[in-house]
């Protein structure tokens with residue numbers, strides 16, 4: 001069942017909307033007869049995406065960088081000026097250029113886009129949505145890497161852990177705010193074949209979902225009212241994610257070393273744990 005706001009006439013604003021998961025969501029919104037604004041830093045991809053969506057004046061595009069709050073403010077002024085409302089805000093733009101713990105390369109950029117972009121989008125658009133007094137949803141794209149924080153790309157993990165904490169705080173604020181009719185949701189994709197994960201590949205690996213599968217799952221989950229939109233993929237079912245998440249939390253509860261899942265003295269115990277029924 002669709003969320004009541006995924007409906008004709010409703011307005012969506014999607015960052016990172018020119019490609020991947022953002023574009024797949026924008027496509028579903030257009031199919032639901034909504035009006036959709038896509039925002040992206042990549043102007044060429046943005047133009048192509050407008051053509052792909054092919055919905056005439058039900059589509060707007062904004063070339064902007066989510067790390068720059070002023071650019072989002074300009075877009076918000078133009079959007080509210082033209083369409084007088086916003087019902088579905090998707091803060092989704094993200095990058096993954098790689099990082100290591102002791103080298104500062106990429107840290108500022110990753111934090112500014114993946115975390116800063118979500119804080120900016122929320123703080124620019126949600127007050128306007130609240131002032132309009134209508135129902136709304138905010139979907140912020142996080143990652144499993146912000147929950148189980150695997151070794152390999154600490155800047156990305158830190159940013160996505162921040163997205164989780166920020167979006168939880170947002171939902172708590174909104175549900176306790178007098179008169180607010182807006183809910184927040186954390187989209188946690190699985191492995192999705194997009195520009196972000198493609199690397200040198202030209203074909204989708206069997207393990208990965210398509211952006212469209214991810215968008216469909218996300219909208220079903222949103223329709224059920226889930227806060228945590230925890231997507232599986234072709235390799236990782238929900239039950240395995242649940243065990244990985246519980247094990248990561250267990251590092252503190254059981255006083256294990258951090259990231260024990262990847263620790264030589266614990267890896268076997270983790271493996272026994274996940275393979276237990």
Ligand code: NAI
Nearest residue numbers: 016019020021040041042065066093094191192194195196
């Ligand atoms: P993608 O690369 O296909 O799409 C991301 C879009 O964001 C691109 O169009 C890009 O131009 C845009 N973008 C990047 N920096 C921007 C900026 N500063 N301002 C505005 N737009 C900007 O990647 P994908 O996979 O669709 O990523 C969407 C979100 O999903 C990201 O937040 C990513 O971290 C997250 N994610 C993706 C997973 C995957 O397996 N693909 C897994 C978990 C999370």
